[in-house]
Amino acid sequence: MEENKRLVKVPTMAEMAAKGEEPEVLFWVGCAGSFDDRYKRVTRAFVQILEHVGVKYAVLGTEESCTGEPAKRAGNEFLFQMQAITNIEVLNAYNVKKIVTACPHCFNTLKNEYPDLGGNYEVIHHSTFLQQLINEGKVKVQGGEAFKGKRITFHDSCYLGRANNIYEAPRDVLAALDADLVEMKRSRANGLCCGAGGAQMFKEPETGNKDINIERTEEALATLGTGDGVIATACPFCMVMMSDGVKNKEQEETVKVFDIAELIAQAEGLGK
Amino acid sequence: MIQLENIIFLIVAGLGIGLFVWQIRKIRKNILIGRDVDLSDNPSERINKTLLVAFGQQKMFKRMLPAVLHLFVYVGFLVINIEVLEIMIDGIFGTHRVLGFLGPFYDGLMAVNEILAALVIIACVIFLWRRNVTKVPRLATGVEMRAWPKMDANVILITEIVLMFALFAFNIADLKLAALNNHALPGTFPVSSSFMDIFGSDTGTLATIASVGWWIHIIGILAFMNYLPSSKHFHIIMAFPNVYFSKLWPKGKFTTNPAITHEIKAMLDPSYQPPAPEMDAEGNPIVQRFGAKDVEDLTWKQLMDSYTCTECGRCTSVCPANLTGKLLSPRKIVMDTRDRMEEKGGHPAIFAPNHYKELGVERVQTTDEKTLLRGYITPEELWACTTCNACVESCPVNIDQLSTIMDLRRYLVLEESAAPASINTMFTNIENNGAPWAFSPSDRFNWAEDLYVPSKN
Numbered sequence: 001m002e003e004n005k006r007l008v009k010v011p012t013m014a015e016m017a018a019k020g021e022e023p024e025v026l027f028w029v030g031c032a033g034s035f036d037d038r039y040k041r042v043t044r045a046f047v048q049i050l051e052h053v054g055v056k057y058a059v060l061g062t063e064e065s066c067t068g069e070p071a072k073r074a075g076n077e078f079l080f081q082m083q084a085i086t087n088i089e090v091l092n093a094y095n096v097k098k099i100v101t102a103c104p105h106c107f108n109t110l111k112n113e114y115p116d117l118g119g120n121y122e123v124i125h126h127s128t129f130l131q132q133l134i135n136e137g138k139v140k141v142q143g144g145e146a147f148k149g150k151r152i153t154f155h156d157s158c159y160l161g162r163a164n165n166i167y168e169a170p171r172d173v174l175a176a177l178d179a180d181l182v183e184m185k186r187s188r189a190n191g192l193c194c195g196a197g198g199a200q201m202f203k204e205p206e207t208g209n210k211d212i213n214i215e216r217t218e219e220a221l222a223t224l225g226t227g228d229g230v231i232a233t234a235c236p237f238c239m240v241m242m243s244d245g246v247k248n249k250e251q252e253e254t255v256k257v258f259d260i261a262e263l264i265a266q267a268e269g270l271g272k
Numbered sequence: 273m274i275q276l277e278n279i280i281f282l283i284v285a286g287l288g289i290g291l292f293v294w295q296i297r298k299i300r301k302n303i304l305i306g307r308d309v310d311l312s313d314n315p316s317e318r319i320n321k322t323l324l325v326a327f328g329q330q331k332m333f334k335r336m337l338p339a340v341l342h343l344f345v346y347v348g349f350l351v352i353n354i355e356v357l358e359i360m361i362d363g364i365f366g367t368h369r370v371l372g373f374l375g376p377f378y379d380g381l382m383a384v385n386e387i388l389a390a391l392v393i394i395a396c397v398i399f400l401w402r403r404n405v406t407k408v409p410r411l412a413t414g415v416e417m418r419a420w421p422k423m424d425a426n427v428i429l430i431t432e433i434v435l436m437f438a439l440f441a442f443n444i445a446d447l448k449l450a451a452l453n454n455h456a457l458p459g460t461f462p463v464s465s466s467f468m469d470i471f472g473s474d475t476g477t478l479a480t481i482a483s484v485g486w487w488i489h490i491i492g493i494l495a496f497m498n499y500l501p502s503s504k505h506f507h508i509i510m511a512f513p514n515v516y517f518s519k520l521w522p523k524g525k526f527t528t529n530p531a532i533t534h535e536i537k538a539m540l541d542p543s544y545q546p547p548a549p550e551m552d553a554e555g556n557p558i559v560q561r562f563g564a565k566d567v568e569d570l571t572w573k574q575l576m577d578s579y580t581c582t583e584c585g586r587c588t589s590v591c592p593a594n595l596t597g598k599l600l601s602p603r604k605i606v607m608d609t610r611d612r613m614e615e616k617g618g619h620p621a622i623f624a625p626n627h628y629k630e631l632g633v634e635r636v637q638t639t640d641e642k643t644l645l646r647g648y649i650t651p652e653e654l655w656a657c658t659t660c661n662a663c664v665e666s667c668p669v670n671i672d673q674l675s676t677i678m679d680l681r682r683y684l685v686l687e688e689s690a691a692p693a694s695i696n697t698m699f700t701n702i703e704n705n706g707a708p709w710a711f712s713p714s715d716r717f718n719w720a721e722d723l724y725v726p727s728k729n
Contacts, residue, residue: 006727010720031707033719040719051725061717065706073659074695075563075678075685077529079702081536112525117533158660163524189665190334193592198659202698202708206656209597216592270725 005271008051012061013094023058025129026096028110030103031066032236038243039236045265046102046126052270053138057100063090069109074199081117084109088119102126102261104159104235105197111164125160126261127170127234134176134264143267147179150230152263153223154181155216155242156191157235170234173260177267179230184223192216196237217245224255231257281363281490288494295501299579302617306572307560311517318516321670326515331668335586338402341395345432348388349508352439355385359490372458382459386443389436390463396429396436403429410585415636416604421504421583428505435492440464442485445471445478452478510580511669517573518670523661526678529562563682566643567613570679577671578610587663587673593656599635600656602663602673608648609676615642645680654681655692 016023027050033043050057068083091099099121101107111123133139152174160166167188174181186192195205195212205211220231220242231246233239243257265271324330329346332339358371372378402408403425411417411425443464450457451468452475471481500506534546549557564570587602588594594601641647654677663673684690691699698708706713 004726005724008720008723008725010717010723012717029716029719031709034716035707035709035711043719044723047720047723048725059717059720061720062714064716065713066702066708068702070698070708071702072526073678074691074698075681075683076691076699077532077562077682078536078686079699081528081532083702083706085533085536085540108522108524112522113528116528158658158662159524162661162665164522190590190662192590192595193658193660193662195592195596195658198657199695199698200658203655203692203694205596206593206598206600206652208593208599208656212592212596212658215596 008047010047010061011058012063013058013096014061014063016058017094022095022097024056025098025100026091026094027057027059028067028099028101028103028106029059029064030101030106030236032240033102034064036236036240039239039259042102042236042239042259042261045259045270046261048265048270049130049133049139049261049268052268053133060090067106067109067114069105070199070202072109072113073197074202080113084114084117084119088114088117091119091121096121098122098124100124100126100129102234102236102259104157104163105237108159108163125164125166125169125234127160127166127173130173130261130264131169134173139176139264139268141176141178141264141267143269144176144178146267147177147263150179150228151224152177152179152181152230152232153184153220154187154232154234154260155184155194155220155238156187157233157238158191158193158197160234161191162189170232170260173264174232177263182223184219186219192219194235194238194241196241201237201240211245213241213245214248217242217249221246221249221251221255227254229255230263231255232260232263233257234260275366278364278366284491285360285363285494288491288498292497292501295498298618299501302613303572303575303579305568305613305617306570306575307568309571309573311573314520317520321518321520322512322516325518325668325670326512329668331666331670334666341398344388344391344395348392351381351388352385352392354381355439356490356493359486363490369458375458378458379460382443383462386440386461386463389439393433393436396433400426400429410589414585414588414601414603416601416607417583417585421607424503424505425583427499428503431492431496431499435489435496438485438488438492440467440485441471442482442489444468445482445485448473449475449478449482504581504583507580507582507669510576514576514580515670517576519672519675523664523674527675531560532562561683562686563684564676564679565645565683565687567609567616569683570609570644570676574672574676574679575609575613577673577676578606578613580669581606581610581671582669583607584668586666586668587671590662590666592658592660592662598653598656599650600653600677602677604636605649605653605673605676606671609644612644612648645683649680651684651690654684657681 011023013026027047029043032039034040065087066083067087068080071083072080099110101110104125107123107125110121114121130139134141154170154174156167171181192215193212194216231242233242239257239259246252246255246257329339329343332342358369361370362368403411440463443461444467447457447461447464448468448471452473471478500509537544538546552558561569567575581603583603585603591600591602636650636653638648638650639646657677659674659678661674701708701710705711
């Protein structure tokens with residue numbers, strides 16, 4: 001097996017610039033994608049897909065910094081703009097034109113909130129990017145049959161869905177899998193938040209009678225029914241909240257939470 | 273022929289309309305307490321949206337039953353107003369069914385009117401039923417749904433039913449009189465013609481009933497018009513401008529404060545020259561608060577939102593925080609904004625509807641501060657928001673509840689440094705590590721180690 005795989009050397013913008021090259025697209029990894037153990041697997045899966053299809057990409061590596069999104073949602077406009085202005089300096093210095101990211105929060109901020117501060121890029125979320133790769137036939141999802149009959153429900157991220165009207169791209173990606181896609185009652189524009197947005201990820205919930213992620217997980221579990229199932233997400237915060245919810249409901253043996261990029265990487269046989 | 277009756281009518285109508293204009297001017301003044309914001313861009317896109325969302329009621333149709341019933345009342349309101357125009361002309365000039373000359377068109381108009389009036393009565397009865405008998409949760413529960421908002425809704429529904437009955441009484445008596453006098457009445461009356469005999473055949477009584485029905489209908493409409501500014505029912509007017517001025521950009525884009533941008537740019541580059549601050553009338557620079565503490569810190573659009581709210585509770589019913597028992601209710605945020613604006617701006621209306629606050633709000637621990645923040649809306653409510661935009665998405669009249677929540681949050685953080693401790697830790701992490709968690713920035717690229725892909729053959 002060893003000889004059938006190759007080590008990936010993830011290219012950085014700095015290296016590319018040194019060679020006088022520019023990538024087609026900058027992969028903005030995000031803080032969760034860089035530091036969160038669970039979400040690092042999503043980052044790696046997405047890079048495997050990029051490598052597999054031969055997209056000319058690069059990352060910022062240690063030059064990347066928080067977009068400022070959680071600070072902005074928590075009301076700290078000053079810290080947000082500080083981060084944004086510094087990041088824009090870096091991005092503009094590298095002459096970045098196009099950015100792809102697996103985090104809807106980074107996506108929304110880079111796409112919608114950076115232009116006011118001088119950062120104008122074509123920003124796409126990895127769900128749209130994967131949808132394009134599938135449509136162009138670059139990702140064939142040949143191993144999609146492995147998912148045949150498997151029940152998958154997609155949990156909409158607020159910052160992808162209502163915030164940016166992206167509902168179909170992640171579903172199109174999942175549709176390539178030959179799985180049994182089931183919709184929760186509250187989906188698309190009516191999707192229920194996982195509970196982590198607006199900087200809730202970084203604080204305890206206010207007093208109530210239930211945690212939001214439990215409410216949402218119960219809905220997902222009811223939709224999937226009994227037996228093996230997958231909750232598909234496209235956001236690092238949703239991933240954490242839904243995974244915690246499944247654990248809380250003691251269903252982690254049967255119900256797995258995966259990012260759509262992980263499912264595609266699995267179906268493409270790109271391994272762990 | 274002009275008689276005393278017509279002069280009385282003219283005076284009543286003049287007073288009614290005058291009072292309404294006076295109230296509208298006060299409402300305009302209240303809205304202008306807000307900060308200025310330029311929303312004059314993209315008029316064609318805005319008109320399209322107004323046609324779709326306000327005229328076309330697009331967002332109502334997310335919930336079918338109320339949408340259809342509401343459509344009856346809405347179309348009824350629009351079409352029956354054509355008859356009100358006739359009533360006005362008849363009232364002033366002593367004519368009788370002056371639009372009758374329109375012939376077949378008038379026949380059709382009257383027929384449609386009668387059918388709509390019947391549908392309005394049915395819809396309003398079902399609405400009353402939903403509010404008072406089945407008690408649909410979003411209409412019946414919530415800390416903000418105190419005595420006034422509940423009574424207000426019932427007042428409107430009952431008034432609408434009374435107005436429709438008055439219209440029928442007028443038509444029935446008028447029809448019967450015409451039949452007794454053997455002359456043809458212009459118009460077709462599919463409903464009234466079935467009830468022609470209920471008032472008997474005494475021409476004197478019939479003339480009185482027709483006249484009373486006519487007067488109740490027109491005085492009812494004038495009274496209703498002047499009740500509107502005190503009521504959630506004001507949405508029938510405000511929905512149109514509010515949708516027109518609503519946000520055109522993606523819901524995920526929150527506002528950027530340019531004053532902060534200038535400060536940061538000046539910090540990073542000492543040679544940066546920020547633009548001169550705006551001056552007030554006395555030549556003093558206008559210092560604006562960061563975020564919003566009170567209604568004058570919100571924009572006029574955010575204040576307009578609060579006059580547009582019809583307290584339907586769709587926003588609160590989809591709010592993840594509210595659904596899980598947290599204090600936050602987006603509808604309360606909007607209603608609080610209106611109540612505080614009216615308290616601050618001087619009451620525009622005849623009634624004082626903002627009573628719910630005094631009725632003791634168990635869990636909402638407001639203070640005596642005369643500001644929107646804390647005096648009405650508590651930090652606990654604000655910190656429960658996940659910024660998921662479900663409230664904004666659900667609002668049939670494009671109210672942006674989230675923008676107000678965010679501006680209040682910004683004040684807490686930027687002016688008072690009053691964020692929860694764990695949020696402050698997150699801020700510190702971003703400042704020191706460039707990530708919201710306490711990881712070293714030098715470890716940011718570690719995820720890329722030992723990563724393999726299958727080699728291609």
